[in-house]
Amino acid sequence: MKKIAVVIPCLNEELTVGKVITDFRKVLPDADVYVIDNNSTDSTAAIALKNKAVVITEKQRGKGIAVRKAFRKIEADIYILIDGDDTYPAEEAVSLLAPILDDTADIVVGTRLSRSANSKFRIQNRLGNIFFKQTINTLFHSDLTDILSGYRVMTRDFVKRMQILSKGFEIETELTIMALNRGFRIVEVPVDLRPRPSGSNSKISIIRDGVRILSEMISLFCYYKPLSFFGGLGLIELLASGLFWFYKVNGDGPHAFASTFSIGLALAGLLSVSVGGILHVVTRRFQELDQRLDLLNDEIHRTG
């Protein structure tokens, strides 16, 4: 029998955490339920304990920090990550578990944005999600429908191989990009997102967390695909230098500044491309190292 852990990161969710726990007790009576409480100032922890969940306290604020602690502390074969605001249907856990149980996925994402989902989004959240989805699919050549879903089911192997560094709401972006980059099998299952019950408030700030999520995407793109990132930058600089030379140096303006600027831009372009090339080689070596560590991990796991 597979050991299932339900992991619920919470910050001030006293209105909903109890229902999320009892809903999972009905759907998966043998699962262990963990609430990762981030110093909530309301009675989230007390309600979780009353509903016989295991409460893990994390002093440092941030959903990413809470999930990282959960991945380190909790031992299970399968991990179900879900928000504590009762906006995701616990009853869908069975369909999200299926690809994991029949070993066709390493991570299953409850997609709120697939055609068959009937999710209740605030318009700015829906537009933000679509923008981020397009960005990741473009940068990483994937065709995912939902990047930021808080409802995920993951194998132990996946969870224990994640080096989570993000602190806040970038956690889902980091998990998605690391899964894509490491070639894990991602399966999406439609779920209907519900609105929060009245009186219960989202902790996300569209601008602050939107900027954080975007910068997380760009930095991971830079780390995992340095040749595309720096090479692309270099090509833009070389192109700009060529255009500048063509229009300015050949034009009748001050030539000295124009030619110096154009040559400077060309050199910067060549430098970016070379940096991209060097980092590409280094990244390749790191990927091989990751594989070796994974093999060692398997070895240790097998020999116990």
Ligand SMILES: Nc1nc2c(ncn2[C@@H]2O[C@H](COP(=O)(O)OP(=O)(O)O)[C@@H](O)[C@H]2O)c(=O)[nH]1
């Ligand atoms: N542990 C922890 N959980 C958080 C933090 N911020 C948000 N959460 C939880 O993460 C989940 C998603 O947050 P929410 O505010 O609903 O974001 P939204 O669904 O994107 O609007 C909820 O269960 C929150 O309680 C935090 O700083 N620490």
Ligand SMILES: [Mg+2]
């Ligand atoms: Mg929410």
